[in-house]
Amino acid sequence: MEIQIVSGFLGAGKTTFLNQYLPVLQGRTVVIENEFGDVGLDGDLIRGDLPVKELFAGCICCSLALDFRKGIKEIWEQFHPDRIVIEPSGVGRLSDIVKACGRAKEKEGIDLRITKLIAVVDLSLFEDYIDGFGAFYLDQIQHARLVLLSNLEQLSQEEKFRQIARIREVNPDALVYEGDFRQMDEDALMSLLAMTADHEEDPEEIAIETVPADKVFSSIAVRDPGRWTQNRLEECLEKLKSGTYGRVLRVKGIVEAKEGGKMHVEVTPASTKIELLDEENAPEAECKIIVIGCSLMEDPIRECLIGI
Secondary structure (H helix, E strand, O other), rough: EEEEEEOOOOOOOOHHHHHEEEEEOOOOOEEEEOOOOOOOOOOOOOOOOOOEEEEOOOOOOOOHHHHHHHHHHHHHHHHOOOOEEOEEEEOOHHHHHHHHHHHHHHHHHHOOOEEEEEEEEEHHHHHHHHHHHHHHHHHHHHHHOOEEEOHHHOOHHHHHHHHHHHHHHHHHOOOOOOHHHHOOOOOHHHHHHHHHHOOOOOOOOOOOOOHHHHOOOOEEEEEOEEEHHHHHHHHHHOOOOOHOOOOOEEEEEEEOOOOOOOOEEEEEOOEEEEEEOOOOOOHOOOOEEEEEEEOOOOOHHHOOOOOO
């Protein structure tokens, strides 16, 4: 059984890539979604008829390690898939996810092999996140075999090429796709993956003690946050991004629009996106907002996230 891992820091665009990538895969595929907080959203946004297993409230590389191993075994016994595609928590280290897969193979006796290691990088926040999170952030890039870039349009050509050069310094062995992966057709995407080297185990790799993600980041989830006008929602999101309530790195959610329908919210420090859900997906989508960041002030954030 093949394991592919699609990593990326908070809000980089992992789910966007998966919705483009999963439909072109041949054979039986199962997706594992790992959400850092108690409430998940990305599993709701995966399109198509693929089985999705969600793991909440921690990272599969540490606090959810046992659940992850059991989940791998259950998937193998129930579906016998050709592959599992893992979307780790945005604050999970890729190197630790690889080790967790190795432990699942060893302890559960499952014949699995890790192939594609993909990292999606928000190029507009690359320098800010290096300054803020250093090695913790760079781990995903250092261990990837394919690096995809998002939010290219926010940078000048000069800035773009400078950032890409830095990424290549961090990981000279990775294939870095310099274009917008969202514009790739099926054949181009599969050709890119075919050119991407598979993961190779390194028996000489030295284990390094690292701080668990839950000691650095925290998550706040609000279910049924009421109805919102777009203007009111934009005001609330700007408050969250201002730093008043702590360092907010990611806001994502689905809310009920006062005018009817539901709105999908995606926020990083560099961008705010609010769009109406199409009628086909809107009725089944549960309304909730999730905030992830550092030193978050829970009560003021919850107060801010109350609609009409």
